[in-house]
Each structure stands twice: as C-alpha cells, then as structure tokens.
Amino acid sequence: MSDTPGTPAAEDGQVRRRGRNETEEERADRMWVELIQEVRVAQMGVQILFGFLLTVVFTPKYDDLSGTDQTIYIVTVVLGACATGVLIGPVSLHRLVSGRRIKPQAVTWAARMTLLGLVLLLLTTCASLLLILRVATGDGYVPYLVAGVVFWYLLWWFGLPMWVRYRYTTR
Template identity: 80%
Template sequence: MTDAAEGSVRRRGRNETEEERADRMWTELIQEVRVAQMGVQILFGFLLTVVFQPKYDDLSDADQTIYLITVVLGAVTTGALIGPVALHRLVSGRRVKPRAVRWASRLTVLGLVLLLATTACSLLLILRVATDDGFVPYLVVGVVFWYLLCWFGIPLWTRYHHTSR
C-alpha cells in the first residue's frame, strides 16, 4: 500500500496490547464502580438504621418482610460492588489482569442489577409507609422501567448500533 493509500485508511480502535487494554479497562471499571459503590453504601447505611427506629414496630408484617428483603439485597449488592476491588487486590501481580477485568466487569453488572432490586424494594417500602394509595406498585414499576432504560436499555442500544463489527 502506498503512503497516500495508508493515509486514507481510517483506523478503528486503539493500538494497545492485551495488557495495556486490560490496564485501561480496569481503570475505567474502577471509576464506574466508585459511583455505584457510593450509592449502595449510602442506601445500605440508611437501611441499617431503620430497624432501630420506634416506628419500625408499627410496620405491618408485609412491610417488615419487604424491609428484611431490602436489607439482604443491600448487603448482597455491597458485596458484588466491592468484589472487583478484592479481586484486584488478591490477583494483583499474578499476570491475570485480562481475566480479572472480565470477572470484575461481571461482578459490576451483577451489582447494578442487585442495586436496581435494592432501590426498587426501598422505594416500595417507603411509598407503602408514606401512602395507602393503590398506585404505589405502578409507580415502583415505572421507576424500575426508567432504571432499566437508563442503566441497560440505552447502553445496550448504543452498543448494538454504534459498535464496529
């Protein structure tokens, strides 16, 4: 190919080794996890205090069950979103970063799904306590749909329509 022809060829992607790509992806992943971790830690911390409030005893059995499910979801979500940090620390220096990035990415996506469930249950509980209206389940479903759209729908649509094949 001539220099002129090479100049007209449009390059796609980055010119990086597998290790360089893993380093970059790890850095990006950790920045993303920090945002999600902050949200789940604040929510989980709040949830842990509810049981110690005098009004907790006044909750119906159904609301107490929703609360317990929400707390367990919060704990599991926290584990999934902190998992990538532990994974990195325990495999650091073992030359498995590309595999570690894949596992950390899976844990992060799982953490986002669990965060969605935790947030939905929290919203359900709060709205059930705040109002007796029958629209609460519909409102929660609407919020869950919004989260699904923002967190998964738009990113997957973008991935499908704008990823070079």
C-alpha cells in the same frame, strides 16, 4: 478497500485505523482504571442506601410496620448487603490476583461483578422505594408507581446502553 482486515480505507488512499494500538496488557490496564471509576460511583450510592437501611430497624416506627412491610424491609436489607458485597468485590479480586499476570481475566470478572452489582442496586433501590411509598401513602397505586420507576431505571441503565452497543458496534 483496505488491505488490513477491519480497517476502513480512506478516500485519499490512506488507511485510517479504528481503536487503539495497545497490547492486551495495556488494554486490560486501561479497562481496569475505567471500571474502577465506574464502580466508585455505584459503591457510593449502594453504601449510603445500605447505611440508611440498617438504621430503620432501630427506629420506633419499625414496630408499627405491617408484617408485609417488615418482610419488604428484610428483603431490601439483604439485597443491599448483596449489592454492597458484589460492588466491593472487584477491589478484593484485584488485590488477590494482582501480580499474577491475569489482569485481562480479572477485568472480565470484575465487569461481570459490577453488572451484577448494578442489578442488585436496582432491586435494592426499588424495594426501598416500595417500602417507603407503602408506609408514606398506603395507596393501591404504589406498585404501579414503583413499576414505572423500575422501567425508568431499566431504560437508562440497561436499555439505552444496549441500544448504543447494538447501534454503534462495528459488525
């Protein structure tokens, strides 16, 4: 066995280390760069979706929507605005705390904001899909179709990552 806790012993007697040999600040810097790359992808998606949503109210078709569809639209726009705000939040957080030597805490909060942003993006996307399919088809199967898409997103965005986290995290 290894003399170092958490470090497995190699068959040849050599110690093989897992993970990186980095300080807390170096780890925070690396995690920040990774997080910002992830946020860029989500920001682009939510901003494009939100931009399209903002234009709907100015089309002639909007006046023809039922009260329920207009309510779904309003909820969708508010969700999109919230998702946009929270996914841009890590940039503001970084700018306001930069140089204060609290990057590890900033990374933790930015990661939380990003996760919330993904949940709001999921809700915005599914509400948009609900509205579009209701207007396009008016059929009773639409809620079931949207529920299937919600399940699909939950599986790939949260289910699989949580399974991988559980399956491969060293205990």
